[in-house]
Amino acid sequence: MRAVRIDTFGGPDVLTPVEVPDPVPGPGEVLVRVEAAGVNRADALARAGTYHRARPLPLVLGLEAAGTVAAVGEGVTGLAPGSRVMAMGGATPGFYAELAAVPATRVVPLPDGVDPHAAAGMPIAWVTAWYCLHRLARLKEGETVVVQAAASGVGTAAVQIAAHTGARVIAAARSAGKAGWAAGFGAHEALDTSAFPGEAAVEEVLRLTGGRGADVVLDAVGGDVFAQSLRQVGFGGRVVALANVALRPSTVDTRDFYPKNASVHGFQLTGLVEHGYDPRPDLREIAAGVAAGTYRVPVEATFPLDQASRAHALLEQRASRGKIVLTAQD
Template sequence: MLVRIVAAGVNRADALLRAGLYHRAGRPPLVPGAEAAGVVVEVGEGVTGFAPGQRVMGLDGGTSSGFYAELAAVPATHMVVLPDAVDLTRAAVLPVAWLSAWYCLRRLARVTKDDTVVVKAAASGVGTAAVQIAAEAGARVIALAGSAEKAAWAGEFGADVTVDTSAHPDDAEVEEVLRLTDGRGADVVLDTVGGGAFGRSLREVGHGGRVVALANVALEPSTVDTRDFYPKNASILGFQLTNLQIHGYDPRPDLRELAERVAAGGYRVPIEAVVALEEARAAHERLERRDNRGKIVLAVGPDSGK
């Protein structure tokens, strides 16, 4: 179907795609933008459940040309109709960060009220979503962030404990997590950083625990010592959203549930800034400096707040 894009979420994958560093980047010209919200303009023959004028959100799924555009032709299987209570700006950032956090914690790690969950980069888009999702499940949440300010902010989303990793670098981070878990280690570690952080995640997880790896924003190899996880009977779970879709995952039920929970006021979706599409470069640069708290949204049309 054809969608008039109103708001597009800005993600690190967009910046990597622009730089030619993203693992699934094709040959230029490329249109970035993996998630967006907008209004249906036209539906293809045989498409049901959608009509022109409906407000929708969704993913490109690796098959469309990207959402940094005024119009996008998108498979109907990648889009869902929005509840009235969810505005297009917030909806535009649910399909990547929120869906990733949801799938990793609810479907892969299967977090329960008996778990202690470590969330790395807890002030990021995925991080703030993960803190809320884990807290809603009743888990004890330890939020790790790269500054005292970011750690305190992550605490506002329901974390039980916050850790400023700038004050606990490398091995000190591991020691702090073990201290906070009385030496047992965490039941679940959500690793949104990769690189050297992944090796620390394996040391921070406890017996029978689960480490979920969903990114490598560090853009560096991870050195793994198998002795850090196999004696603990720990599991390593990988997640990559686009690849999951390519292999048959239908994101629509999870996206609908997320939207309904946001509509009901169950989750806060922090938006740091809404900037014009023409300012995409500045948005990417801010993201690359890691200056942002919450998501950055590109406003493509005049209706982004509706």
């Protein structure tokens, strides 16, 4: 089968189309014929060798996909060949391939009416946003939430989930165009952080909240922005840190959050699943919302599998909006 592999760490050009043996599903596994695979920042970090959890080479990337069941291993029930599915994590060799063997515990049937390209962009970003807002931050109707990097895959998911919960949403992004676009998914305010750099972004959130600060700040940026997030949250608020795309350390002053009795949560999906979290119930609920038209999964660009390097180059420009997807079937 066709796959895209890296044999050395580096830039997008190390992503190389290759022919590899077809995987065989073992006990408890499902063989998925990949139609589309989502491209994530974790993929780019793993490719560059800067991901915090090193993986050995050679390596086929890919954390999420949509497709059809090609075969099932011993002991698998409820999933039959030909079924349309979404899958996330634990794939052999990885989802940048035409076929992938995945633990059945990471596979969810795809509801009718959901486009496979949109489905391929759901498992990582949407489960992340859902878990962070509902399970960690425990966002409630009437609260105010700031979504940093609101034009990203996680950001657009978070804006919609928070708005559907009944929260007031401030969508923050690094240009007026991206902030305004993200606000179109249900946010009440758009915050262009290029116009309000550094401390000015903190002051703007305080102004928008009448000086109280936000109840929840969802931070997918890290670096200096995480320190700002701590200052943007109000008394008794919650900050959830889920990424560091800035790739810089954060200088934190504990006085920015402990006098407010604020709490700080860390989130990393792979580790959470490894420690027992079953993403399937949440993913089923999200997929039902997409099927019903409650949520939209914006896909900005699709690339053929053998052009994965172009997809990574676009991702790393940080100019994209929503999700980037690879198509594995001609």
